[in-house]
Each structure stands twice: as C-alpha cells, then as structure tokens.
Amino acid sequence: MSLPTSPSVVIVTGVSRGVGLAIVQELVAVGCFVLGVARTAASQIPAELRSLPADRFVYVEGDCSNPELQQQIVARVVATWGRLDALVLNAAIIDPLERIANVDLQLWRKVFDVNFFGVISQIQIALPHLRQTNGRIIVLSSRGAEEAHAGVIPYCSSKVAVTMLVQGLAMEEDLVCVAVKPGHVDTEMATKLREDGALVMNPTQHSVFKQMKKEGTILRPEAPGKAIARLALHATKELSGLCISWNDPRASPEQ
Numbered sequence: 001m002s003l004p005t006s007p008s009v010v011i012v013t014g015v016s017r018g019v020g021l022a023i024v025q026e027l028v029a030v031g032c033f034v035l036g037v038a039r040t041a042a043s044q045i046p047a048e049l050r051s052l053p054a055d056r057f058v059y060v061e062g063d064c065s066n067p068e069l070q071q072q073i074v075a076r077v078v079a080t081w082g083r084l085d086a087l088v089l090n091a092a093i094i095d096p097l098e099r100i101a102n103v104d105l106q107l108w109r110k111v112f113d114v115n116f117f118g119v120i121s122q123i124q125i126a127l128p129h130l131r132q133t134n135g136r137i138i139v140l141s142s143r144g145a146e147e148a149h150a151g152v153i154p155y156c157s158s159k160v161a162v163t164m165l166v167q168g169l170a171m172e173e174d175l176v177c178v179a180v181k182p183g184h185v186d187t188e189m190a191t192k193l194r195e196d197g198a199l200v201m202n203p204t205q206h207s208v209f210k211q212m213k214k215e216g217t218i219l220r221p222e223a224p225g226k227a228i229a230r231l232a233l234h235a236t237k238e239l240s241g242l243c244i245s246w247n248d249p250r251a252s253p254e255q
C-alpha cells in the first residue's frame with residue numbers, strides 16, 4: 001500500500017460512539033486532521049473525543065444527511081486545512097426493526113435518507129476536492145447487504161444500495177472507493193438488534209447475535225475502527241469498487 005506524504009485530512013460521519021469514534025481515535029493517533037459529525041450535542045460527546053487536540057479534531061453537531069451541513073463541513077475542512085484526502089461515511093441507522101408487511105414506509109424512507117441518499121449527496125459535494133488529492137471514499141456496508149436478516153430489511157436493503165453505489169463510483173471516478181463490512185461490533189446498533197429484534201427477527205439469526213455477546217466473540221470497535229482508518233489512508237486501486245471485510249488481509253498496509 002502507498003503511504004501519504006503529508007498528514008491527511010479526513011471527514012468521518014457518525015463519530016459520537018461505536019465504530020465511528022474508534023475510526024477518529026485511530027486517525028488522530030496517526031497524525032491526521034479530522035472533522036467528525038454526529039447529531040449528539042457537542043457538550044455530550046464522549047471524553048475520548050473531547051480530549052483530542054483541538055488543532056487535530058473538530059466536532060460538528062448535526063444531521064449528516066442534510067446537504068447544507070454537508071456543504072458546510074467540506075467548506076470548513078478546506079478552509080481550515082486546505083485539502084480533503086478522504087471521506088469515511090460511517091453513520092447509519094437501523095430502525096425500523098419490523099417485518100416487511102408492517103413497515104411504515106416513512107420510516108423505511110428515513111433509513112434510505114441517512115444510509116443511502118445522505119451518502120450520495122455527501123460524496124457529490126466532496127468529489128471536486130477529492131479529485132484534487134486523488135482521495136479515498138470509504139463507506140460502511142454490512143453482512144446484511146449479502147444475507148437478508150428478517151425484521152431488518154429496511155437497513156439491509158440500504159446497505160445493498162450503498163454497496164452498489166461504491167461499485168459504480170469506482171467505475172465512474174478515478175478515485176479509490178471501498179465498501180467495508182466491520183463485522184459484528186459491540187455498539188449501540190448491536191445492542192438494539194439483541195434487545196429489540198427478538199420479536200421480528202429470525203430466531204436463529206437473533207440467537208447468533210445474543211450468543212456472540214454472551215461468549216465475548218462480538219468485536220470491540222477498536223479493531224475494525226483501526227482497519228477502516230487505515231483504508232481511508234492507504235487503500236489502493238486494487239480494492240476500489242469492492243466490498244471487503246474489515247479483516248481482509250488486503251486492508252492491512254505494509255508495515
């Protein structure tokens with residue numbers, strides 16, 4: 001993998017907890033300049049974010065699917081650090097957990113607004129800057145894009161869509177665009193599946209998630225967070241358009 005010659009400037013969405021928080025911590029630890037966005041009030045973000053150096057990390061509070069905010073964060077990054085090297089589109093929502101027959105379509109559309117259309121518009125806004133730096137776009141996908149999970153189809157279908165978006169973008173743009181499956185990670189999203197999914201999910205699939213938590217085989221966010229941060233900095237053309245697992249050997253930079 002090629003190494004960047006100067007500290008990279010990265011935008012990460014969904015940084016207030018979970019995988020996004022871990023991605024930011026790794027990026028700042030290796031010397032990047034990072035702007036992170038989430039809806040949580042700035043006064044409520046975790047201490048791990050508040051303790052990051054102010055010249056390295058900027059937190060912006062807001063809905064990352066809002067095109068006005070998307071314009072603002074790209075403009076702010078370029079005004080502050082002069083460039084944009086990578087976009088890590090991590091934010092997503094999993095609700096509604098509901099069977100297809102009963103899903104409120106307004107809620108299904110909301111999932112697509114955040115997990116799919118919000119991703120497209122952020123990419124459109126950032127593209128002119130990413131073209132200048134031969135930058136990278138990393139989008140969080142899911143095993144749910146490859147295997148249906150009963151009761152979670154609004155989310156799974158949004159991840160199918162976003163995975164195809166990455167594949168198409170890699171064909172249309174001379175950039176490195178990669179979709180990543182982070183594994184089953186111990187975050188609020190995973191807790192929601194275990195706690196609220198029982199009534200709508202397939203019992204076998206639901207019990208796998210419960211078992212992973214019980215046995216401690218569920219991932220902590222740090223490992224996929226680190227791998228995704230490295231992809232944002234080092235992923236090469238051979239990965240562009242692919243949807244890879246966080247622990248795919250091709251995701252590890254040469255040490």
Ligand SMILES: NC(=O)c1ccc[n+]([C@@H]2O[C@H](COP(=O)([O-])OP(=O)(O)OC[C@H]3O[C@@H](n4cnc5c(N)ncnc54)[C@H](OP(=O)(O)O)[C@@H]3O)[C@@H](O)[C@H]2O)c1
Pocket residue numbers: 013014015016017018019020037038039040062063064065089090091092093114140141142143181182183184185186187188189190
């Ligand atoms: N956990 C897993 O097992 C798993 C498995 C496969 C894929 N993934 C994917 O990995 C990514 C991270 O998931 P996670 O498990 O870390 O989820 P999480 O714990 O629910 O965190 C999601 C993050 O996204 C933010 N977010 C959600 N909607 C937003 C919006 N409209 N605007 C701005 N920020 C928003 C949340 O912050 P606020 O609430 O503060 O806005 C939070 O920081 C997601 O794309 C998810 O689909 C996770």
